[in-house]
Amino acid sequence: MEITLAAEPVARLGDVVITNTMITSAIVVLLLLAVAAVYRARLSTDSPGRFQSLIESVLEFVLNLCEATAGKELGRRVFPLVCTFFVFILTANWFGLLPGFSAIWVVNFEGHRVPLLRAANSDLNMTLAMALIAVGTVQVLGVTTRGLAGYLKELATPLFLAPIHIISEISHVISLAGRLFGNIFGGEVLLLVMYSILPYVVPALFVGLEALFGFIQALIFTVLSVVYISLAAGAEEAPSAHAA
Amino acid sequence: MGKGPWINGRTARALALAAQLGTAVAASLGLAIGGGLLLDRWLKTWPVFLLLGIAVGLLASWYTIASLARELPGQKKRNKEHNLKDE
DSSP states (O other), X not given: OOOOSSOOEEEEETTEEEEHHHHHHHHHHHHHHHHHHXXXXXXXXXXXXXXXXXXXXXXXXXXXXXHXXXXXXXXXXXXXXXXXXXXXXXXXXXXXXXXXXXXXXXXXXXXXXXXXXXXXXXXXXXXXXXXXXXXXXXXXXXXHHHHHHHHHHHHTSSGGGHHHHHHHHHHHHHHHHHHHHHHHHHHHHHHHHHHHHOOSSHHHHHHHHHHHHHHHHHHHHHHHHHHHHHHHHTOOOOTTOOOO | OOSOTTOOHHHHHHHHHHHHXXXXXXXXXXXXXXXXXXXXXXXTOTTHHHHHHHHHHHHHHHXXXXXXXXXXXXXXXXXXXXXHHHO
């Protein structure tokens, strides 16, 4: 049993090293594109099938969440970004729980045996990239809402609190990325340990728990992104904040 | 999924904010202390910026928690009512 914090390199394309988490991310993106293509092809307003209803119930769930957190107008504006986060994180988390996911091993360009696939969010680079996009959007929205001068004025009011404001903003990136990474990586390690000491029946319970945690983590990342965005835009809490 | 009683926007928001509190403290403290250590190593002033980092980190984590707590469901309404009472 070998556990490494960093994603394992699998192949090399010129100077770019391809890690197993990058391969998983690419597969997840392709899977989501295929689902979107099938959804688009079967789209019907008269008689929506089960597949369409399932996809639309997921979208409705996230839309209600956005509207309940950021209000109707802003919620709908941020929905495409936030829904992308939710769907990608959830799919990536659940994809990593599929049977046989970590059972495919390859010999990489360095001559080491490494797993071909690894949960996408168990790589800090991935979660950090998503957190940067979320917090970057928050900053852009802050500037567009208040103007650059207003934004900087708010950041430095009072002046002695400016470093604290800046650290607080940067800490959003670290906490968003760190929590998602920590939970998914911890879950991977837990499952690996369980599979090695009790390979029958017991790991199934932990897979179930990890499926739940995968959903909760996707939900937390999504809701926090909306909360930060609504804070930056100065949106009031929705009066009837009920969703899904 | 769909409309059901098992989770709603307020619960999800409260869950997310509660989950964020611990990591927000750790991230703010870690960032400020790490920055302080780096500055100390660079300027050879140990432990001046480390101590400053701890102080700033504690203040930043308090500020982050306060700003997150204000966003808890219903808190804005309570704050408004409290302000009206004061007036």
